[in-house]
Amino acid sequence: MTGDRLVAVLRAAHMTHLIDFMVMMPLGAHFIGAFGATPADLGRLVLAYTASAAVAGVLVSTVIDRFDRGRVLCVVYAAFVLSLLVTAIADSLDELVGARVFAGMSGGVLSALIQSLVAEVAPPGQRAGAIGRVMSGHALSAVIGLPAGLWVAAALGWQGPFVAVALISVGVFVGLVRNLPPVPPRRPQSASDTPARTSLRGLLGGRALGGFLLTFLVTSSCYAVIAYIAPYWVKNVGIAETSLPWIYLLAGGISFFTTPLAGRLADRHGRFPVFAMTSVLSAIGIMLATHAPVLPIAGALVVSSLFFVSVYARWTPTVAILADLPPPPVRGAFMMLNGVTTQFGMGVGAMFSGAVIGIEADGQLEGFGMVGIVATLLTLAGIALARRLTRSA
Known part of the structure; x- marks a missing residue:
């Protein structure tokens, strides 16, 4: 492979x-x-x-x-x-x-x-x-x-x-x-059972459901911030729209190396320690990105890179933890339903931000700091849940 x-x-x-x-x-x-x-x-x-x-x-x-x-x-x-x-x-x-x-x-x-x-x-x-x-x-x-x-x-x-x-x-x-x-297929077709019934029996175990919750915490905390970070950085931090591509370019370029690195570290030192480390870094990045004052472009590049690089890196040990949770015969079904949970978490995160954030008379966004606090709390809850899931492995 x-x-x-x-x-x-x-x-x-x-x-x-x-x-x-x-x-x-x-x-x-x-x-x-x-x-x-x-x-x-x-x-x-x-x-x-x-x-x-x-x-x-x-x-x-x-x-x-x-x-x-x-x-x-x-x-x-x-x-x-x-x-x-x-x-x-x-x-x-x-x-x-x-x-x-x-x-x-x-x-x-x-x-x-x-x-x-x-x-x-x-x-x-x-x-x-x-x-x-x-x-x-x-x-x-x-x-x-x-x-x-x-x-x-x-x-x-x-x-x-x-x-x-x-x-x-x-x-x-x-x-x-x-x-x-x-x-090869993990579960051969059985005349006495239906695919849906067999999948549900294998997927409704405690650890699998905990995995779906972990996915929700990780994705909702991430996309609650990502959904409105660009307008916040333009209106509140003072970054020109023409400079935004540089922020994504630098963060993506670093992530190309750090995302695989997070995977190698997770294989070497364990899923949970790397997940906890990247989650703590992402919590710091979330708080800095959502409470940033007016910054020069150099400062904005540093803060934004910490946010994007850490949330991208966090996803690698997350998927590794999730892949270990279900029994092999229903792993494919689990990962597919986990993808549904990912979409749900993204949507809930973005909808929460939209409900909390307001626009002031001068065009600045208000309430983004509160979004950051909630996203940070979700991130910390994810660490506690991941610890429980990996201990029961």
């Missing part, structure tokens, strides 16, 4: 679907111009993706452990490539919403599928390191994919990024077909 070629192709698959998801919001101005979209319509586009991804995750979880995991990933990735083309040819807002439903049902479950496959084929002593190397695709999507996608959109129109990612993804699909090892 740990072969460089396989890691590279899985990282690329992870990166491409993240670019597809991340590029949608920055393209809002293009959709307003092309379709007369309103802010509510932009929210509808995001909801179409996340809701369909959640539904697809639940459905796939009932059958994934009965098929070769590599073949399932190839089929879903092929559908994702098709969804990119369907998105690019959308000729109205309603067609675009429908295309994003399709994208959510395919691309929206790829992260969970990839994590599940890595957890299945990597030896336990190398699992966290393998996860970290693959998950560094998140940093690549921020450093290379998102800026490049926006540049292509400026040059060729909003359809350009989706066509470009589709072309790249065809090559990634060929790499998946050629390099994915066979992963």
Whole structure:
């Protein structure tokens, strides 16, 4: 599993679907111009993706452990490539919403599928390191994919990024077909049982449910801050919008190295110690990022990098802890449902921030500090829960 070629192709698959998801919001101005979209319509586009991804995750979880995991990933990735083309040819807002439903049902479950496959084929002593190397695709999507996608959109129109990612993804699909090892089904079909019933019996154990709660704490604490960090840093910290790409570029560049490092450390020193360390660093980063005063660009780069690098690094030992929780026959189903929990946590975090944050007369955001305090408390609760889960392993 740990072969460089396989890691590279899985990282690329992870990166491409993240670019597809991340590029949608920055393209809002293009959709307003092309379709007369309103802010509510932009929210509808995001909801179409996340809701369909959640539904697809639940459905796939009932059958994934009965098929070769590599073949399932190839089929879903092929559908994702098709969804990119369907998105690019959308000729109205309603067609675009429908295309994003399709994208959510395919691309929206790829992260969970990839994590599940890595957890299945990597030896336990190398699992966290393998996860970290693959998950560094998140940093690549921020450093290379998102800026490049926006540049292509400026040059060729909003359809350009989706066509470009589709072309790249065809090559990634060929790499998946050629390099994915066979992963025999964990649970053969039984005539006396149904997939859903068997999955539920295996997944409703205490440690598995605790894993879903850990995922919720990690994702909601992260996205409560990420959802509004850009406008806060522009309006309250005084960073020019033209300087924001440098913040993401530096943080993503560092994360490309620190995310795999967190995985290697977790294999060497244990899942929980590395999770606790990265969580403490992320709590510090959250508090600094949400309470930052007016800063020069150098100070902003330091604080923002601490926040983004720590929350990215925290996810690697988190996934490694989660992969150890369910019994192997239902690990795939568990990771798929965990992906649904991830989407739920992201949405709840963003909705909480929206309910707490207000806009003052001068355009500055108020209440972001309170968001940071709550996110920090959730982070600390995650440390306590992870300690309990790993002790009962």
